[in-house]
Amino acid sequence: MNAYRKYLVEFIGAFFLILTIGATGTLNGSGVIPPLAIGAILMVMVYAGGPVSGGHYNPAVTLAVLLRGGMPKRDAIPYILAQVLGGIVGALAVLEFTHRLNPVLPFNFRIHDLLLSEFLFTFALAYVVLSVATLKKTANNSYFGLAIGGTVMAGAFAVGGTVCAGAFNPAVEIGLACMKLTPWNNIWLTILANLAGGAVAAGCFCLIHPKADRD
Numbered sequence: 001m002n003a004y005r006k007y008l009v010e011f012i013g014a015f016f017l018i019l020t021i022g023a024t025g026t027l028n029g030s031g032v033i034p035p036l037a038i039g040a041i042l043m044v045m046v047y048a049g050g051p052v053s054g055g056h057y058n059p060a061v062t063l064a065v066l067l068r069g070g071m072p073k074r075d076a077i078p079y080i081l082a083q084v085l086g087g088i089v090g091a092l093a094v095l096e097f098t099h100r101l102n103p104v105l106p107f108n109f110r111i112h113d114l115l116l117s118e119f120l121f122t123f124a125l126a127y128v129v130l131s132v133a134t135l136k137k138t139a140n141n142s143y144f145g146l147a148i149g150g151t152v153m154a155g156a157f158a159v160g161g162t163v164c165a166g167a168f169n170p171a172v173e174i175g176l177a178c179m180k181l182t183p184w185n186n187i188w189l190t191i192l193a194n195l196a197g198g199a200v201a202a203g204c205f206c207l208i209h210p211k212a213d214r215d
Contacts, residue, residue, distance in 0.1 A: 006053035006075065007082040013045040013057035014086030015093075018175035022094030025181065035160065039153025047145035054133065055145075058169040059083055060198030064126035067202035068214065070134040080171075087171035091178035107182050113163040114186075115193045121155035122168045122197030123204075130205040136213055170194050 020041040024034040046055035054071065056062045059080040066076045128151045132144040152168060160166025165182050167173040170191040176182040182190075206214070 003075065003078070007078050009049040009053040009055070010057060010079050010082040011086040011089075013049050013053075013055060014083040014171050015090040016041055016045055017057050017169075018087040018090030018172055019093050021172060022091055022175065022179050022181070023097060026094065026098045026179070032157075035153050035156035038156055039149040041149075042152050043145045043149025046148050050133065050144065053079070055148075056129075057083055057086075057171070058125070058194075058198075059171055060122050060169060060194040061126050061129050062198075063195055064130055064198040064202040064205075065134060067199060068130055068134060068205055070130070070214075083171040084174055087175035088178055091175040094179055107161070107165045107176070109164055111186075111189065114165075115189060117159040117164040118168060118190050118193040119197045119200075121151075121159065121166075122194045123201045124155065124197075125151045125168050126198040126201035127205060130201065134214070135209060136215070165190070168194060168197075 017038070020037050021034070024037045042057070045057060049055040049057075054065065056065065056079060062071070062076055062079045062083070065071050066073065071079075125148070128147050132138050132141065132147045138144070155168055156166045165173070165176055167176060167190060173182065173187050173190045173194070177184045177187050
């Protein structure tokens with residue numbers, strides 16, 4: 001039963017992350033509101049769910065933690081399924097909120113800009129998660145949620161809506177497609193960039209930190 005609690009936490013966190021992304025992007029999509037709201041909801045959900053599941057809410061982060069050896073292999077697929085399902089349900093909630101509004105134009109970016117920016121900031125996010133939430137030297141710190149939420153907020157300010165959708169998360173990318181904010185035929189490229197960012201972050205983390213510091 002303990003495992004199901006972790007999966008439920010991952011579902012809840014992903015749900016509110018995509019709900020906030022979609023709602024701010026369609027109902028209040030201007031200025032500093034979306035990046036601040038997105039960073040804030042991720043921060044509080046990481047604080048809320050971190051002690052139970054690790055607070056990933058992101059398949060790329062789950063991949064990074066798995067490759068780093070920070071979670072049981074049997075949990076990886078259920079985590080990812082819970083995150084994607086949470087993202088889809090969050091997207092459906094946004095569609096309910098906005099069904100009477102005028103349609104929002106979908107994001108349309110140059111493909112190489114999109115791939116590079118999604119890779120880089122997913123790398124940054126996964127690297128920060130591994131560094132502040134899985135390392136012995138930083139165990140039991142009080143800033144892990146702030147660091148993780150702040151990384152996503154920085155990415156949203158830096159490249160979100162300008163050179164990419166600012167997903168940094170395959171579950172978010174699927175949610176954006178469900179909300180018709182990004183085309184379905186391109187999401188696999190973004191998802192690959194996100195997963196590559198998580199995998200490379202895990203490799204760099206393991207190179208930087210000796211095994212003794214990680215275990």
